[in-house]
Amino acid sequence: MPAIDAPVTPEGLRERLFTAGYIADEDLASLVWMGLTLERPLLLEGVAGVGKTAIAGACARALGRPLLRLQCYEGLDLSQSVYEWNYSRQLLEIRLAEAGQGDRQALRENLFGEEFLLQRPLLQAIRSLQPCVLLIDEIDRADEAFEAFLLEVLSEYQVSIPEIGTLKALSRPLVILTSNATRDLSDALRRRCLFHYVDYPSLARETQIVRTLVPEAATRLVEQAVAFVQRLRKEDLDKVPGVAETLDWVRILFHLGLAELPADHLLLVPSLAALLKTRNDRWQVTPERVAKLIDGPRIGQEAGVAGAIR
Structure with missing residues (x-):
């Protein structure tokens, strides 16, 4: 995938994101543009389901860059996120040397060289010859110790490996961190990032x-x-439906042959499986409640919805 030069204006980037299938508001487009211009990481915070992860994929498509993703979780360590040694290959080389089929002196010098290094997403991102988009998803799920390690990568774009030394970036990725705010992130991490809170979109958007x-x-x-x-x-x-759930529901309604919501609200109840994802939510949103939600006042009419979306 050939890389595309970064747009010179936030509006130009917003247009590219739209072409890539993501409708960004002015603030978000400006944030991504600033991240590209300053080569600074972006921290996107918000509740689950507002489309934070989708932003990284759209940026990759809009910029013609490969996307690398690191999914964070409790207990994430360097071997899953940065690097680990290819022990099986090292063992094979040792056995070949012992059998007289390899250079023992060269093996001793190179056993912990880059050719025996298995690169994980963080190291792949900075050692890539082509700039990429690096998504560090749900950073708030990782341990604080891992968050502290990230500081070197995010500020210096380098990784320190005891056996080799410091590996500096061959290219600088656009780094996007997402957080569902399940725990407070450190001030040190926040200082290194440009911040944006991603909320549920307005009715018009x-x-x-x-x-x-x-x-x-x-x-x-x-x-x-x-x-x-x-x-x-x-x-x-328990779980508020996000934009992805809205899209799934509309697709289901379309495939049911509907051009508008049916007058008989009972016909909608089975399709709510696309929106309601817990037993408690399915229980409390009764057919009677569905009817009230359908017949309720339109949201956002005072904002001129019809004009805003045309």
């Missing part, structure tokens, strides 16, 4: 997103479905 990504669905169906989801998010749910 979510309608535009669904129209763009599900163009086959009728306009009336999209408007009604998005308004329903926006009301549903105000309910006391």
Whole structure:
């Protein structure tokens, strides 16, 4: 995939993100542009389901860069995130040398060289000849010790390996960290990043997103479905549906042959499996509650929704 030069303006980047299938607002497009210009990591914080991870994929497509992803979890260590030694290959080389089929002196000098190093996402990202997009997903799930190690990578774009020394970046990736805010991140990490809080989109913007990504669905169906989801998010749910759930639901309604929400709300209940993801949520959103959510006042009409999305 050939790399594309970074746009010279935030608006130019916003247009590329739109072409890549992501409808970014001005603040987000400006943030990504600043990250590219300053070569600074981006920290995207927000609740699950607002599309933080999708931003990294869209940036990769918009810039023509490969995407590398590191999924964080409790107990994540260097061997999964940065590097580990290829012990099986090292053992093979040792046995060949013992059998007289290898150079023992060269083996002693090179046994812990880069040719025996297995690169994981963080090291791959900075040693890539072509700049990439590095997604460090859900950094708040990782331990604080791992977060502290990241500081060297994010500030100096280098990795220190005791057996080799310091490996500096051959290219600087666009680094995007996401956090669901399940724990506080350190001040040191935040200082190294440009920050943006990603919230659920407004009615107008979510309608535009669904129209763009599900163009086959009728306009009336999209408007009604998005308004329903926006009301549903105000309910006391265990898991609030995100934009991805809205898209799935609209696709289901479209494949059911609907051009608008049916008058018989009971027909909608089975399809709510796309929106409600826990037993408790399915239990509390009764058919009667569905009817009230459908018939409720439109959200955001006072903001001029019709004009904003056309």
